[in-house]
Amino acid sequence: MLCEFDAHQSKAVCYCFKLIAFSPVVCQDFKLCETFFMSEHLQQIKTFYEEAFQNLDGKRGIPEIEVKFYPYIGINHTIRVRNGKVFVRLAEVCLDMPLNAQKALACILVSKLLNKKIPQKTSETYRDFIKNQKLREKVRENKRAKGRKIITTAKGEVYDLDEIFNHLNYLYFENKIAKPTLTWSARKTYRILGHHDSTHETIAVSRSLDDKKTPKYVVEFVVFHEMLHIFHPTQPRNGRHYNHTPQFRRDEKQFAHFDKAENWIGRNVKNLKRKAKSKK
Numbered sequence: 701m702l703c704e705f706d707a708h709q710s711k712a713v714c715y716c717f718k719l720i721a722f723s724p725v726v727c728q729d730f731k732l733c734e735t736f737f738m739s740e741h742l743q744q745i746k747t748f749y750e751e752a753f754q755n756l757d758g759k760r761g762i763p764e765i766e767v768k769f770y771p772y773i774g775i776n777h778t779i780r781v782r783n784g785k786v787f788v789r790l791a792e793v794c795l796d797m798p799l800n801a802q803k804a805l806a807c808i809l810v811s812k813l814l815n816k817k818i819p820q821k822t823s824e825t826y827r828d829f830i831k832n833q834k835l836r837e838k839v840r841e842n843k844r845a846k847g848r849k850i851i852t853t854a855k856g857e858v859y860d861l862d863e864i865f866n867h868l869n870y871l872y873f874e875n876k877i878a879k880p881t882l883t884w885s886a887r888k889t890y891r892i893l894g895h896h897d898s899t900h901e902t903i904a905v906s907r908s909l910d911d912k913k914t915p916k917y918v919v920e921f922v923v924f925h926e927m928l929h930i931f932h933p934t935q936p937r938n939g940r941h942y943n944h945t946p947q948f949r950r951d952e953k954q955f956a957h958f959d960k961a962e963n964w965i966g967r968n969v970k971n972l973k974r975k976a977k978s979k980k
């Protein structure tokens with residue numbers, strides 16, 4: 701059974717360490733990664749909010765806007781202002797919503813925020829999508845899944861990811877990386893040792909590494925690698941997207957125990973695999 705964390709993997713994960721144990725070349729897999737698709741999709745949606753502000757209250761100018769999908773259980777969306785910046789959180793079930801409905805929703809949320817009347821045509825466009833049968837089913841499935849959600853945590857049996865993050869942030873990033881949600885994976889995965897999910901700003905580390913036999917520098921290396929994904933966002937170029945850019949790889953080597961950590965992962969992957977199979 702998939703936990704919520706695993707269920708998101710198909711959407712926006714980096715398969716960073718997937719092949720690292722077998723070969724140092726890890727980039728081929730990135731066509732599987734939809735992180736790039738998400739960032740473009742969000743950019744597009746963001747323009748709808750900018751247009752809505754322009755149309756509804758052009759005099760005030762367009763504020764800074766941040767749009768994210770959020771794993772709300774139902775069809776909830778929120779819009780709020782903090783320090784002049786507008787934060788929009790859209791229900792994840794609406795990820796595949798057609799763009800005309802996204803545009804209508806932008807108009808609805810901005811109208812509500814500014815206390816303006818919502819045009820009837822706009823309401824109808826959005827409501828047509830919400831009535832959609834498939835979407836209803838998704839929401840029902842979400843509600844069912846809620847009851848069996850596995851709660852994960854940053855504090856493992858041996859290592860505390862929060863502590864590791866803070867230490868690395870201080871040591872390598874001048875504390876400039878905003879802390880994402882840090883969590884040990886619910887299951888002991890062995891092929892994917894870490895991932896960064898930019899949709900939910902989450903770094904997850906395989907629970908198989910939360911073990912006295914795993915040197916701390918290995919856990920640190922996995923967290924460090926994922927932090928670099930925040931530091932170096934996905935680069936679109938010529939219609940392709942690059943996560944592990946040369947700059948990324950250069951910075952990765954700055955990690956004090958880079959060689960040792962890579963070697964350890966290479967040598968221990970069989971152990972990790974056995975453990976994952978024995979304790980599902």
Ligand SMILES: [Zn+2]
Nearest residue numbers: 714715716717
């Ligand atoms: Zn990676």
